[in-house]
Amino acid sequence: MALRAISPAVAVLILIGVAIAVGILTGVIALSQTKSLASKGATIQVLVDARDAGGGSASISVTIKNAGPEDVIVDNVVVRANGAAVTCTWQNNPIGATVRSGASASFNAICSGVSVGQTISVQVDAHTRNTNTNVGGTGSTEVLP
Structure with missing residues (x-):
């Protein structure tokens, strides 16, 4: 058929x-x-707090918040006072530190050559753990008494 x-x-x-x-x-x-x-890359936010430590130096706290989706590893941190690079002694070194996705990490330093009223800016350069994507962020604040 x-x-x-x-x-x-x-x-x-x-x-x-x-x-x-x-x-x-x-x-x-x-x-x-x-x-x-x-699911690739990350977004970081840099928060800065700076207080006068006396003797021409300031105590700074840098908090790196990672919105994800990847963990980031800190490569470099540059601190400037009114645009000029300053020398800082870190109490807990941020270089090489991992900031997990959705978390934050704080780092403290004493920076010399800084006085009350100056603007402190902090540039953080990092890369993501999985895809090796470069990420960065900047935060700033005024040095308070």
Whole structure:
């Protein structure tokens, strides 16, 4: 017995089904790619507090907040007073420290050549643990008495 041609209505239903399946598959692929891109990198925020420590120096506290999604490793921290680099002695060295995704880490230092009223700015350079993406942030504050 020879195969009979399918009716036009059934052919249309089959084509609609194939189109829906292709649309769903395309959507799933697009969502997985978006999730993959969103899971790379990190965003850090740098918060700074500075107080006069006497003798031309200031006690500073630097908090690095990591919004994620990756952990970051601190590569470099530059402290400036009114735009000029200053020398700091860190009580807990931030270089090489890991700041976990969704967490924060604080570091303290005594910086020389700084006086009340000056603006302290701190530039933090880091990279992500998984994708080795460079990230950075800057924070600033005025040295308070």
